Amino acid sequence: ENSKITAYNVSAGQLTEDYIRPQSDTVIHLFSNVLDIIEFERHNIASILNSDMSHNHILVCVSPFYQENGRGALMDEFGNMLRSMRCEYKLEKHTDDWKNPFSCQVRIFVSAYY
Template identity: 55%
Template sequence: MLHAYEKIPTKVWHEDGVTIIDYGCGQGIAEMVLSDYMVSKYVDNDYIRDFILIEPSRTNLQRCIGHVNAFFSESKISAVCKKDNQINENDINPESTTVIHLFSNVIDLDDFDGKAVLSLLNDDKSHNNIIVCVIPYYQEATRGKKIKEFGDKLQRYSLVYKLEKHTDDWDKPYSCQIYIVVSSYY
């Protein structure tokens, strides 16, 4: 996630604040890494106006809320305890014009459908959307291509960063696929 945050267009951190929407937020690891990233770039944590945390597990969602409260005490938090295919436009009401959508280790899951989320993203013409997708790099054809297929279904968006590395391809002890896709504003 840290590598992905470093590839988000830098102008995002110099505007009027952002909304973070985390699909399958788990226990809030992506948010804690985001806090570390922001500290390293001298961006105040209160720059994040609000979080919309989406997670089907109520236990994990409560842990995530606790972590976000600890790291981003000035930000508003909305919690949605639903699976991705149950999300609708009433669940997502960002306070900022710029919205960063996080898909960390979610798109590759067997039970991730994505259709409802894609519909919301494709219909949204009022926000500057940045889609950050991170999953392990899979060499097999099924789960390995899910991140690209998801990105290809986004309309009026452009791929601004792509990384596909297997453990044999670089000096890191993990594999990684990162896609960052932005709306036409960027």
């Protein structure tokens, strides 16, 4: 009820710290099907998140699971950029790993001091 949801219609490279001015101590960020896009400007977002030590950040990241090192490694590369966070949860399912006709990878990163 008291949560505020804010969506931005700008590219990741256009985001600034002014866009992320949380009003609560804990902020949940959802990244769905963007971290596996090569052109997605993940460095800018990581830089903004690394500079904010006054909030607890939880990042929920979801994309298809690619077994190759190109697009498949981008989510972990993003996680490695987050100096102030740790990976709390990791899931990888290829289409051969279960009954479903799709693949999935999930990472949940949390502030190291959370």
